[in-house]
Amino acid sequence: MAKITKWEPFKELEKIRREMDELMGGFFGYYPEERENVMWYPALDIEEKKADLMITVELPGMKKEDIKVTMHGDVLTISGERKFEKEEKDTHFHRIERSYGKFQRSIKLPVEVNIDKIEAKYKDGILHIKLPKSEKAKTKEISIDLK
Numbered sequence: 001m002a003k004i005t006k007w008e009p010f011k012e013l014e015k016i017r018r019e020m021d022e023l024m025g026g027f028f029g030y031y032p033e034e035r036e037n038v039m040w041y042p043a044l045d046i047e048e049k050k051a052d053l054m055i056t057v058e059l060p061g062m063k064k065e066d067i068k069v070t071m072h073g074d075v076l077t078i079s080g081e082r083k084f085e086k087e088e089k090d091t092h093f094h095r096i097e098r099s100y101g102k103f104q105r106s107i108k109l110p111v112e113v114n115i116d117k118i119e120a121k122y123k124d125g126i127l128h129i130k131l132p133k134s135e136k137a138k139t140k141e142i143s144i145d146l147k
């Protein structure tokens with residue numbers, strides 16, 4: 001039986017970008033300073049539960065101070081910057097595959113949330129954002145009367 005996999009267009013684009021970077025870097029010589037202003041996109045998951053939405057974002061190697069979470073209307077935006085540590089005097093990089101520079105992910109939320117109760121926690125390179133659903137967005141069970 002064939003395995004069904006979910007198509008993730010941003011991962012495909014990122015893979016193509018990395019392959020082009022590797023190709024051009026090997027051909028022209030590639031220096032870390034050139035990667036500093038490249039935009040990158042951290043992987044994230046959006047999970048809907050009965051009472052809230054949970055967003056989990058992979059941000060390894062980042063400091064809490066370099067991450068910003070904002071909410072405007074029904075759009076949650078996660079942004080920040082991962083800085084590249086400069087090359088030491090007597091060292092030379094042969095390969096750089098980790099992403100550096102600014103990033104921004106904006107997500108249109110599928111349900112209305114209670115903005116005043118949003119919680120964000122960052123631990124071990126993972127950002128967890130809990131967005132409690134508004135009362136209007138919560139699923140309500142309707143009882144059926146027998147006659």
